[in-house]
Amino acid sequence: MTGTTLDDYTDRYARRVRGMTASEIRALFAVASRPEVVSLAGGAPYIAALPLDAVGEMLGKLGSEHGVTTLQYGIGQGTLELRERICEVMALSGIDASCGASPDDVVVTVGGQQALDLVARLFLDPGDVVLAEGPTYVGALGVFQAAQAQVVHVPMDDDGLIPEALEVAIADLARTGRRVKFLYTIPTYQNPAGVTLSEERRERVLDICERAGLLVVEDDPYGQLGFEGEAPRPLRARRRDGVFYLSTFSKTFAPGLRVGWILAPHAVRDKLVIASEAQILCPSGFAQAAVTTYLSTMPWREQLKIYREVYRERRDALLGALHDLMPEGTTWTRPTGGLFVWASLPDGLDAKAMMPRAIAARVAYVPGTGFYADGTGTGNMRLNFSFPTPERIREGVRRLARVMEQDLAMRQVFGTVGPTGSRRGGADAPGPDLA
């Protein structure tokens, strides 16, 4: 007599699928979608700040007046009109014709996530090593894991990636004969850490990678969202070659449109287009037209200022609440842009193990383990400030502080116990729909 596993495909899955299991931590995020819960766990921009009436009217016309083209197939690279607008956007941060940026070398993607996946498809063989900041973007870990690559983390401090640590990691890997393909980095307003790679370190990191023959994959979704002056110029603005620049309109306009892009060295452009066509045929014509029209006809620079102002106020609310309410021994980063603060908990606390208690107290965050490929990060959490209002942020921190104090008391009773971190990168993070 044989039983059933309710999945007749179990023995046929590809090796990369083996880690895909139900996770109780992911399941807990389901509760965070209820309004009773203050969610500091999401990564969603505050879309309500958009002029939705005007955007809606614009979208309607794209269907009714231009549907014959916007609803048709398009070319794999993306429309020239949008690629030209993208170059104007990049020029704001210093990536312009003087450093070789051209619409010809831009490939439009389905959000920044497809851009990442394309880079992985082009460059990663199973077993290859990717260097990445520790912690790093959870969605990148998923992409690298699917490519069966190994992520080696390089630590950061308040000035971003530590160049000396990068050199050590490269040397260690060279000694063990591992093949490192590229450095994946979010140098500006990093997700999840909220820190920014300093001006001085940018050149050093580029030099180190150049010497080691490493490509640099620069992910820059948040660069336009600084609230304390200009961010240092992107890495791509400093080097024509060896740097892939990835960005998106998800944080500056609307993630629902799923429009991102990659600016690649000229030699690679054609392969990117072929790989993208194999994946998706072409990016959505309607979404591209929406972004193009938004950038051509609507006050998008003003809108960026509104986003920055909203986020600055909310960051201040979060930092203020953390300062006033967090138990002793807690530390956190002070971002000058972006959407996230990274908190380090007092010794002995395990952010993942504490999640059920937090959900019961009606507050949610993302445990730090979600942002590492190797199970570290148990003593950390990511806190989002872009979506909840300042009042909700303060209430959320108040609840969180109480939860931490309860957990500290529990650990005093039972002594310090080992962490319960999983070894699977990305398993402890919510899906993209969580606000």
Add this chain to the structure above:
Amino acid sequence: MAAIPAERSLVTDSAAATPAATGSAATELHVLVLAGGLSYERDVSLRSGRRVLDALRSAGVEAELRDADVALLPALAADPPDAVVIALHGATGEDGSLRGVLDLCDVPYVGCDARAARLAWDKPSAKAVLRENGIPTPDWVALPHDRFSELGAVAVLDRIVQRLGLPLMVKPTQGGSGLGAAVVRDAAALPAAMVGCFAYDSTALVERYVAGMDVAVSVLDLGDGPQALPPVEIVPRNGVYDYAARYTAGRTTWHAPARLDPAVAGAVAEVALAAHSALGLRDLSRVDLIVDGDGRPHVLEVNVSPGMTETSLLPLAIQAAGLDFGQVLGTLVGQAAARRS
């Protein structure tokens, strides 16, 4: 009371439960399926709810799905359903409180009443009732975390290990899906298991661990009194029936009926029915047991709102009995609706 053998249709035994009769009565009903809630098992509940909704609709019953939130009572007042199916897991669905509110609203529901739910929900209370009724359940102690800080965790844990022995099972006194539960084989691992458990509940149940076959017996009453469905044997691939093993298809092998000697299977069914009755349950329940090496069943807990997901045990048992999930639900909502009058 009798066990239903596998692969034999129950519906032929009961005129009220024949597909035709169920269809004609239930298809005129307006049924509300409650799923979601604020518990740790929200995600599981949403899956259960969607599955129940599909099954009811496939049986021709008009049904809609709703969360248990601030919009619920206005909706019940504006458009009272003929019956509610509670697919909520965790406190709201199982501790009796929501059932009490539905009683206040005069809305009938499938399953036991508020009082019985409260009893079954609290595992130590339920175990005490089982033991009083001569139903075997592993030795246990239930302690709130405050007691450990008052009396000293080391001394209390030492005493527990001395008295109950190793291995031990640690789990929250309330809640399901294996959340916060751990098997402790080494006394040094007990403090960590307690901390893990207290993250989910303020009181922990520490139980003597019984090695053996994990079996779940679903009990159904389709009008002729409670009957045990074929027992389902659970064989998790990595030996632990944790959250991932429960809700990832492919991670667990289920045998329905369980690979038990017929005499043992009969004893298991009798114990499950006895537990269902001792706790005063109604319509349906799921009794989780261990069958030890000598073929003796030990009841671990009884669920009044069993999971209905695609990897859940009650739907597997219904299938093994040769019944149709939608028809069974149709019969149950028909019975519930009849209780209003």
